[in-house]
Amino acid sequence: MDASPVDVDLALVGGGGAASLVLAALDRHDLTGLRVAVVDPVHKRGQDRTWAFWGAPGTDLDPLLSAAWSRVDVVTPAGRRDLSLAPLRYAMLRSAPVYDRAAAAERRLGAVRIAAPAGELRDDGHRVTVHDFDGRPVARAGWVLDSRPRPPRRPGRTSWLQHFRGWWLAADRPTFDPDRAVLMDFRTPQPARGVSFGYLLPVSDRYALVEYTEFSPAVRTDAAYDAALRGYAGLLGLDLAALRVREVENGVIPMTDGPFVPRPSARVVRLGTAGGATRPSTGFTFSAMLRQAEQVARELAAGRPPVPAPAYPRRHLWMDAVALRALDRGHVAGVEFFDRLFERNPAERVLRFLDGVTSPAEELAVMRSSPLLPMTGAVLGDAVDRLRTRLRRDPAVTPVVEAGSRTAGQTGS
Template sequence: MTDSAPLDVDLALLGGGGAASLLLAALDRHGVRDLRIAVVDPVRRRGQDRTWAFWGHPDVDLDPLLSASWQQVEVATETRRRVLDLTPLRYAMLRSGPVYDRAAEAERRLDVTRIVAPADTLTDDGTRVVVRVGDGQTVRAGWVLDSRPRPPARAGRTTWLQHFRGWWLEADRPTFDAARAVLMDFRTPQPPRGVSFGYVLPVSDRYALVEYTEFSPVLLSDAGYDAALAGYRNLLGLDPARLRVREVENGVIPMTDAPFPPRPSPRVVRLGTAGGATRPSTGFTFSAMYRQADQVARALAAGRAPVPAAAYPRRHRWMDAVALRALDRGGVGGPEFFDRLFDRNPAERVLRFLDGVTTPAEEVAIMNSTRLLPMIAATAGDAAHRVRDRLRPSRPAPAIPAAVARATPEDTVRDRSG
């Protein structure tokens, strides 16, 4: 292809991380063979450069790719350690290598054209989209599916970040309980404004991902992450002399009630975080990203427009905005908030709620398990803020922190996703 000869395709995928890889696999799985497809991405994805963790029912599609899964998880606070049976769900770990391998095989079967360059500009006339590529090429597509990191349409009422560092630790003797993952361990020192916790995802009794995570408005320094992670390792009673750090993972995920428009123009559809797949109150993304890929592939296989359903119901986005506000304003403490959820509801209900698939009746039970007065105050404050937003021009979204721009859930080393 030359500058004077645009590439005409039916479908152009912009970005090549998790969202695009899952979509390619879904197109192959659903037998989409009659479309001309191009992937425009400056990075060749390969190897174990990230890890996703999520929960769900055992699945014939994903289970062969998993590194580990657990029927039991632990949630710990300063006063107690609770073991949760997730039946009929399971918590699972998926590393990127098998996902990329499957996507690469799908590319070959689908006869995809890959352009290793960034997409610069999009022009959508309602019939086709013209994509100007960084190396001077032009792609004309019937539809564009865009999973590149994007700022929200306007500033949110609350904006936090989920940021983390993890060590893949190899022990010289049996050390970890391979049958149980630590989902949230709130015994870590809590930041002045925010929530912190550690967790442990064991692949075997000698190998595990041990990670420190914060939900807060600001990032730590490198030294700060290392100190927090070393402190959590010591809290677990792990002897550093008997451990070897095999890999290090870092990531930053936006947690905000700001809107991410999933369809900015008639023939451009956004996926992943850019398309609203990140759950604002937790940063969970994977399951919604997987659903989006499956819905798009099913639509294309049936000859329909490749537009997925909203990642989460509108009522869930409202509840997330209220919860974020309550946490941000100090109305509720993070450890107490999550402890009450798991204490007063079946674990399976809480996990399905965080995944966005509960019924209204179940959500009433979830809300009733939180502290009433702080949540009423947060609800009132959120409603007042929404009224103010309608009465004044939209505020521009703040610039994406460099770390977020480099590591969003579809392009991060690890996405702790639901």
């Protein structure tokens, strides 16, 4: 590596999914005159993760998809619900084609690849100097897009995790129905504090992803995930002795109402989970990352700063905080909560709500479908927690408010 730092217009710190989507978007907007650097010790290639998301067909991602489904099942112990997603579809995207497209975009953009782990970012208000872990400057950029994982600015009032393990199962004879996916199957044993579900995503009649997922405060052991997967495979009627586990996928995603800082300084913008792209109530991230990438490229193409809009409206973050609190404190059971969402709303509305793109009228309809009294208690409890947080930060607030918050807390918690 040269001793002098590379001088560029835009530096991407971290080269994973968020940066790959940005590179493809820059290429799509024909920003070949932009000087770009990617700072990451690892050049991502191959299959290391799978993204599943919903959206309208006919996008530039369509050629990269492994599979897509217009109908899905949501299953509870009480029965199976067959859902039409029209005009949306549920889609599976594996990482290899995303990384391949990003690599091709890198070449067309003439981007510089800096194979060093990024350390401190020093922003003087005009340019940002990217340092490696040893403190050496490796790049100077007009703007930095930082997608490295990091915790929220302060701990959330509720902090859970979406954690999962999936098996890619191969069969020698037709075993799966590639036209039908199981989006959520709540017949799995439920944790004492949280909610679990399985899902089945078949890409052909002989190859499918079977996954066990939990929303809960803590991860499980490898043995526990494997036992849960064996149990779920049994619920699906799969004979594991006749199947081969070709790949294993694991993941842990934060679900928290703790605030992330999408713009820590004048010319540093965070993307991905660090930039607020993870939906607190579900852990879903991909659709928001895709929106961020498109907005960054669009702003640069228009000669504006590459600052995307907030990933989710403030009212959605408030609803997420309330939902997390309700689930964590046991005000509502997780299976009941999600089952009522799909029972009392069109599937399209639920999926758009989970993506953070619904209107206030649609959100009111979603809220009306949740258990009213338990959720009211969660709303009051969340309000009390917010007041207490404010009191700790601002001691000038009068003690009368503190006394009132204690009373409300006894009622709402």
